[in-house]
Amino acid sequence: MSVEAGRVQGVETTIMPDAPSAREVLHRVFGYESFRGDQQAIVEHVGVGGDAIVLMPTGGGKSLCYQIPSLLRPGTGIVVSPLIALMHDQVEALRAVGVRAEFLNSTQSRDERDGVERAYLAGELDLLYIAPERLSSEQTKRFLERGRIALFAIDEAHCVSQWGHDFRPDYLSLGELAERWPDVPRIALTATATAATHREIAERLSLRDARNFVSSFDRPNIQYRIVSKNEVRKQLLEFIRTEGRQGGDGPPSAGIVYALSRNTVEKTAEYLRANGVDALAYHAGLESSERARVQSRFLREDGVVIVATIAFGMGIDKPDVRFVAHIDLPKSVEGYYQETGRAGRDGEPSVAWLAYGLNDVVQQRRMIDESPGDLAHRRRLSAHLDAMLALCETVGCRRVDLLRYFGEESTPCGNCDTCLVPPEVWDGTVPAQKLLSTVVRLKRERNQQFGAGHLIDILRGNETPRVRQHGHDALATWGIGADLTDQQWRGVIRQLLAAGLLATHGEYGTLVITEASGEVLSGVRTVSLRTETGWVTRVKAARPAAADLDVADRELFEALRAWRAEEAKTAGVPAYIVFGDATLRAIALAKPSSISELDGITGIGEKKRASYGEAVVAVVSGRVGSDS
Structure with a gap:
């Protein structure tokens, strides 16, 4: 086949003049009439040999941005994909539309790998999927050099960021692709990246001169909702029963529930199964064969709910996940956005539901204090958590706050919980002063520090054995907070922690004041708090379009x-x-x-x-x- 030479960004390129157009391939192979957003510009840029960094939300069509150029350019597109467990389905999806795709990974027999390698060397593959760990080996690189490479696509490129939520060390070695194959275009893609992570991708992958395509991070089909945690498994079950069905009364929908610990994952899946939900547990502690079985059922059957740690879901292509629920507070906005983005990839209405409470904040702060690494590392973790807390506590549109985190300005969406049922705000200055005063008196008068539960007992005048043991019924603040319920006080404490007006300390999460606490105690600073009852008010359910x-x-x-x-x-x-x-x-x-x-x-x-x-x-x- 004859080729023409061209140049993009000073790089020698090859273009097949008799190749079909990108739009023809889009229609004939994938069955779509037109490109969306930046897709066409990306495809054309990479198609003629340009490097690109693509930031595009999950479900935005990132895969087409490297699949179509791979079909247009001579050679095989090499796709770096981080989870080998998903490669089989990624390849099957391409084969189903007539694309010659294969993968190389440790799940294959020697004969299977030999067959794939022969096909690659013979120029019989359009796309070849490889894990970053395999591509980092010298043997694999020498093998690839023996064939013709159309492009390198680095999927989930945020994994290169050591400060991100999903760091993978083997991604660091991908920067040398530019030196080894200077004439082969490279495209790095991710659905989640702050400006800092974006810069790190460009630096570590040697894509400083690449063209950057940053699409809107907005996923308007996802309804973001955050509720106050109170018997979270019962709350989760009610949510799944009322909204985890297609059209409200149709067959069960597929969903993902995220929790932080393996123990919580196991117990939650067991609880859901006992209450009629087809739920399966997934975490790194399971045998690989069991994880594969669970993932296979989720991908191949309708109505399966996976309860998982964050190890599950990266690269999941299942388009009809109708909800993603978090029963523990995510560690960062990036992680939260990446996980919620696994819902509604087909563009149909879906829900991102999060239950969040005081213990989440205390636990996360303690984990940061105990984390290995230097002070700078802990400060970065704290900054991630602070941003996540701000999203949870906002009284404005959640989508506006979420998009602003990624550097994108927007207007209220009218579809998140705070837009549909605006939270009530009240003056919490006096309760905050009562609480902070109790913390100060315990430290100053008795050199004591306690956790939230004991402070609430003091403020509410609860005569517990522990209160009597320490003589805390003699404190000046004893019983002065009886006008608020236990749940309301927990909300006050949680919001003060989120605002930096209170802090946790030590292994047991005792509460201490901060520099900013003095402004509240002196009356210089007022404290506005959101009403707890506003968090459990029902909002309009998101309904799949098929329900209409x-x-x-x-x-x-x-x-x-x-x-x-x-x-x-x-x-x-x-x-x-x-x-x-x-x-x-x-x-x-x-x-x-x-x-x-x-x-x-x-x-x-x-x-x-x-x-x-x-x-x-x-x-x-x-x-x-x-x-x-």
């Missing part, structure tokens, strides 16, 4: 889902690899009566039309015929 179909269309949609489930089971692939819900909904509305009428329906390219067209038309005609 009329009765006949909804029945056709469900018939198509049933057909898809059987097709996926027979093929041994996740249902979304056959078709996503958005495509099934489009079919239900269009009601094609012939295979040719499937052309133009989103998500149906040439290969899928040939593979499934006849069966889809049969399902449609069967339902439409029965309704007439």
